[in-house]
Amino acid sequence: MRWRFSVPFLLATLMILPAIPAQGLQDENLVDESGALLDVRIFSADCLTESSCEIHQPAHLLEYFSADWCEPCEQVSQQVNALNQTDAFVIQHHPSNKDLTFLSESKLRFDQEFRLLFYPSLVVDGAHLLTGTRQAMDLNSTLNNSTPNSSGLESMLVRNGTVSWNASEEHVIRIWYIEPTPHSSENRIHPHLARASWELNSSISSYNLTQFETSRNGSFAVMLERPGIRTLTVSSDAPTGRVEVDGQESDLSSEDQRWNPAWLAAATAGGLLFLLLPALFMHRSLMKNPSQKQFPENE
Numbered sequence: 001m002r003w004r005f006s007v008p009f010l011l012a013t014l015m016i017l018p019a020i021p022a023q024g025l026q027d028e029n030l031v032d033e034s035g036a037l038l039d040v041r042i043f044s045a046d047c048l049t050e051s052s053c054e055i056h057q058p059a060h061l062l063e064y065f066s067a068d069w070c071e072p073c074e075q076v077s078q079q080v081n082a083l084n085q086t087d088a089f090v091i092q093h094h095p096s097n098k099d100l101t102f103l104s105e106s107k108l109r110f111d112q113e114f115r116l117l118f119y120p121s122l123v124v125d126g127a128h129l130l131t132g133t134r135q136a137m138d139l140n141s142t143l144n145n146s147t148p149n150s151s152g153l154e155s156m157l158v159r160n161g162t163v164s165w166n167a168s169e170e171h172v173i174r175i176w177y178i179e180p181t182p183h184s185s186e187n188r189i190h191p192h193l194a195r196a197s198w199e200l201n202s203s204i205s206s207y208n209l210t211q212f213e214t215s216r217n218g219s220f221a222v223m224l225e226r227p228g229i230r231t232l233t234v235s236s237d238a239p240t241g242r243v244e245v246d247g248q249e250s251d252l253s254s255e256d257q258r259w260n261p262a263w264l265a266a267a268t269a270g271g272l273l274f275l276l277l278p279a280l281f282m283h284r285s286l287m288k289n290p291s292q293k294q295f296p297e298n299e
Contacts, residue, residue, distance in 0.1 A: 035228035037126025105197035134241030161210035
C-alpha cells in the first residue's frame with residue numbers, strides 16, 4: 001500500500017518542479033542573448049545620387065513606437081516632433097498591422113528585440129524606456145542623462161548608391177529608411193516614419209541601396225548592433241499613464257509592468273498543488289480506514 005500513498009506526491013513533484021528550473025534556464029538565455037546598440041550613422045537619401053555626402057553620428061537615437069489608431073500617441077508625437085534634430089535622430093515605428101503604414105521589421109523590433117507591450121513607447125539610445133504619455137514627459141531629461149558610448153562603425157562612405165563601412169567587430173548591420181509620411185486618417189505628417197529595413201552581417205562591408213525607391217527628403221540610419229533581446233531600463237518614476245494595447249485604451253502604472261516571472265512560476269505551482277489537494281485528502285482518508293475484509297488463505 002505504500003506505493004499508493006506516494007502517487008499523489010509524485011504527481012505533485014512532476015507538475016511543480018519543472019517550473020522552477022525553467023525560469024533559471026530562461027534567465028540564463030536572456031543573458032546570453034542580450035543585444036545592444038553599438039553605433040549609428042545618419043545620411044540623407046540625396047547621397048544616393050549626389051557625388052558628395054555628409055554622414056554624421058547623432059548625439060542620441062530615439063525610436064518611437066506608435067500607431068495611427070493610438071489616441072495617446074497624438075500627444076507624444078507632438079513632443080517628439082518638437083525635438084531639436086541636432087540632439088536626437090528620431091525613427092518612428094508602426095509595428096501594428098492595423099496601420100496602413102505597418103512595417104514588419106518594426107513589429108519584430110517591438111515584439112522580439114525590445115519586448116514591448118504598449119503604445120506609445122520610447123526607446124532612447126537602445127537602452128532606456130519610456131511608456132505612455134506621463135513617462136514621455138521625461139523625454140528631455142532622459143536624453144540629457146543618457147551618455148551613449150557609440151563606436152564601431154568606421155570609414156563609412158556612400159558612393160554611386162552604395163554604402164560601405166568598416167566595422168571593428170563582427171555583429172549585425174541594420175539599415176533603416178525613414179521618410180515623411182502622411183497620417184492615414186488625419187491631416188498631418190509623420191516626419192520620421194520607418195518605411196523599410198535591411199539586416200546584414202557587418203563583415204559584408206557594403207550594400208547597394210538603389211534597389212529601393214526613395215524620396216529626396218528621406219534619410220537612412222545605419223546601426224551596428226549586437227543581436228539579441230534588449231535589457232531596457234525604465235527611465236521615469238512617473239506612472240505609465242494612458243497607453244493603448246491593440247486598440248484598447250488602458251491606464252497602467254510602471255509597477256504593473258515590472259512583473260517577476262518567478263512569481264508567475266510560483267503561482268502556477270501553487271495552483272497545481274491546490275488542484276491536487278482533494279486527491280491528497282481522499283487518499284489519506286483511505287489509508288486511515290483500510291478495508292477489513294479478509295480473504296481465505298487458499299484465495
